[in-house]
Amino acid sequence: xxxxxxxxxxxxxxxxxxxxxxxxGVNDILMAGDKSKGGRPxxxxxxxxxxxxxxxxxxxxEVAVVRERIDTIERLLQTSGVLRQSDIEAxxxxxxxxxxxxxxxxxxxxxxxxxxxxxxxAVAHPENNIxxxxxADEINDM
Amino acid sequence: MMSYQLPPVxxxxxxxxxxxxxxxxxxxxxxxxxxxxxxxxTAIAPGNKIAFDKRVExxxxxxxxxxxxxxxxxxxxxxxxxxxxxxxxxxxxxMEMRQQNGRAVVLRQAQQLAxxxxxxxxxxxxxxxAKDFVVPxxxxxxxxxxxxxxxxxxxxxxxxxxxxxxxxxLFVTSGGMLGSLTDGGGKAIAAWVxxxxxxxxxxxxxxxxxxxxxxxxxxxxxxxxxxxIAIDAGAPMLRYGAARAQALxxxxxxxxxxxxxxxxxxxxxxxxxxxxxxxxxETGGRAIHKIFKEINRVLAxxxxxxxxxxxxxxxxxxxxxxxxxxxxAYYNAEPYWGHMHDLQxxxxxxxxxxxxxxxxxxxxKAVNDLDQKKADGQVTEDYGRSPxxxxxxxxxxG
Numbered sequence: 332x333x334x335x336x337x338x339x340x341x342x343x344x345x346x347x348x349x350x351x352x353x354x355x356g357v358n359d360i361l362m363a364g365d366k367s368k369g370g371r372p373x374x375x376x377x378x379x380x381x382x383x384x385x386x387x388x389x390x391x392x393e394v395a396v397v398r399e400r401i402d403t404i405e406r407l408l409q410t411s412g413v414l415r416q417s418d419i420e421a422x423x424x425x426x427x428x429x430x431x432x433x434x435x436x437x438x439x440x441x442x443x444x445x446x447x448x449x450x451x452x453a454v455a456h457p458e459n460n461i462x463x464x465x466x467a468d469e470i471n472d473m
Numbered sequence: 474m475m476s477y478q479l480p481p482v483x484x485x486x487x488x489x490x491x492x493x494x495x496x497x498x499x500x501x502x503x504x505x506x507x508x509x510x511x512x513x514x515t516a517i518a519p520g521n522k523i524a525f526d527k528r529v530e531x532x533x534x535x536x537x538x539x540x541x542x543x544x545x546x547x548x549x550x551x552x553x554x555x556x557x558x559x560x561x562x563x564x565x566x567x568m569e570m571r572q573q574n575g576r577a578v579v580l581r582q583a584q585q586l587a588x589x590x591x592x593x594x595x596x597x598x599x600x601x602x603a604k605d606f607v608v609p610x611x612x613x614x615x616x617x618x619x620x621x622x623x624x625x626x627x628x629x630x631x632x633x634x635x636x637x638x639x640x641x642x643l644f645v646t647s648g649g650m651l652g653s654l655t656d657g658g659g660k661a662i663a664a665w666v667x668x669x670x671x672x673x674x675x676x677x678x679x680x681x682x683x684x685x686x687x688x689x690x691x692x693x694x695x696x697x698x699x700x701x702i703a704i705d706a707g708a709p710m711l712r713y714g715a716a717r718a719q720a721l722x723x724x725x726x727x728x729x730x731x732x733x734x735x736x737x738x739x740x741x742x743x744x745x746x747x748x749x750x751x752x753x754x755e756t757g758g759r760a761i762h763k764i765f766k767e768i769n770r771v772l773a774x775x776x777x778x779x780x781x782x783x784x785x786x787x788x789x790x791x792x793x794x795x796x797x798x799x800x801x802a803y804y805n806a807e808p809y810w811g812h813m814h815d816l817q818x819x820x821x822x823x824x825x826x827x828x829x830x831x832x833x834x835x836x837x838k839a840v841n842d843l844d845q846k847k848a849d850g851q852v853t854e855d856y857g858r859s860p861x862x863x864x865x866x867x868x869x870x871g
Contacts, residue, residue, distance in 0.1 A: 352587045352631040359580035365621035374561035399501035
């Protein structure tokens with residue numbers, strides 16, 4: 332560039348700021364989630380609802396990642412001749428295996444919906460739903 | 474057959490020498506996000522207009538005996554609409570996830586990225602960083618499009634993390650519609666100028682607010698005999714951009730750290746073409762006028778002055794559409810967007826020495842080297858995200 336010198340009069344050379352690269356101060360786990368400047372808007376009437384939705388969407392993303400990873404494994408196994416994808420589609424578990432898998436699904440569903448189950452329990456059994464402050468006072472007399 | 478249009482997979486992005494490494498799961502995370510964005514924009518976003526027509530506007534009319542008088546009234550009314558609330562919350566969520574996911578990728582390898590860029594720039598003369606550069610206040614005040622640290626933050630000397638995040642993640646936000654090098658805007662403007670003005674032979678071209686140069690390089694490629702200067706305020710972007718240009722074999726672009734409102738490094742009438750691409754809406758209400766004054770000064774008489782922007786808010790644009798286009802201003806942290814689109818481009822161009830009679834304005838669509846059918850597939854207007862832009866400009870009068 333013919334006018335490089337003239338243009339560069341107030342500028343450093345291209346390399347000067349590259350000396351001593353040291354990223355050891357970068358906390359990638361926390362800094363990945365840095366908040367951007369400006370107040371965060373909440374669209375739902377309840378910020379708590381929006382918080383839950385954001386957590387759910389992040390988990391949805393991770394389920395998609397796991398799904399894609401399993402797909403990769405299946406395809407690699409197919410390529411290496413270990414199994415065909417049609418083997419997976421045609422797979423029929425033994426009765427014992429099927430039972431184990433059903434059990435897993437049942438536990439999984441129960442884990443996900445724990446809070447709903449417990450809210451229903453609270454309605455069904457008000458005697459087990461006394462506010463803890465009241466219990467504390469009552470226990471104080473026990 | 475499926476009529477649903479899939480976004481291109483993230484691996485269609487062209488990896489170059491200084492591009493960040495992605496693990497299998499990091500790629501998958503971006504594939505999910507691109508699809509989530511596509512679903513939100515094609516299946517959920519149209520619900521806003523339906524709710525507006527069926528519920529929000531009639532309810533407002535019932536109370537006030539009239540329809541909306543401006544986009545701000547629309548915004549206030551829509552804020553209570555459940556469909557809009559859900560769409561807005563989802564859209565904001567996808568933007569935040571995209572940033573966190575991208576930052577996780579580049580920050581874990583920040584050291585290696587900086588070293589790769591340093592190695593690529595060894596002996597190169599296409600990067601000029603300023604000593605004691607003052608980042609313009611409008612950039613320091615906000616993290617544009619929710620990118621923590623924006624364009625200028627360096628987490629350590631020689632850092633390029635935010636630029637690498639931008640380079641590898643814009644594909645997700647745009648659904649791959651800007652092409653394999655995210656350069657669809659630059660390609661579009663370069664092709665349009667070449668076709669419209671075949672005799673135009675610019676010797677020196679200035680691209681203001683170049684970022685990492687993804688829209689600068691197509692112009693430099695189409696005008697290989699021109700000397701192209703790409704300026705920006707962000708050192709990480711310029712460093713990364715200079716190394717990226719080297720890696721892509723483009724030698725006629727110099728990346729310089731310069732404030733667009735104070736371009737004293739350039740002599741009067743130095744450039745034959747001054748270009749900005751999706752830059753003006755990320756400036757400020759006072760700076761923009763200083764920038765146009767400076768453009769007028771550095772542009773040669775008879776020179777070309779072009780700007781790619783989102784559409785202006787004109788009287789024939791509905792308040793609903795203005796409101797939807799304002800979304801990014803407030804909720805995607807591009808706050809000058811709304812105010813800027815209230816300005817009249819013809820007035821700005823007059824400040825840059827373009828006679829109103831010579832003012833021109835056209836629409837251009839991104840040139841996408843990926844599957845064009847997929848790129849064309851998204852017919853649903855996704856306000857502020859569609860790869861269709863407003864180009865305005867003119868030739869500086871003598």
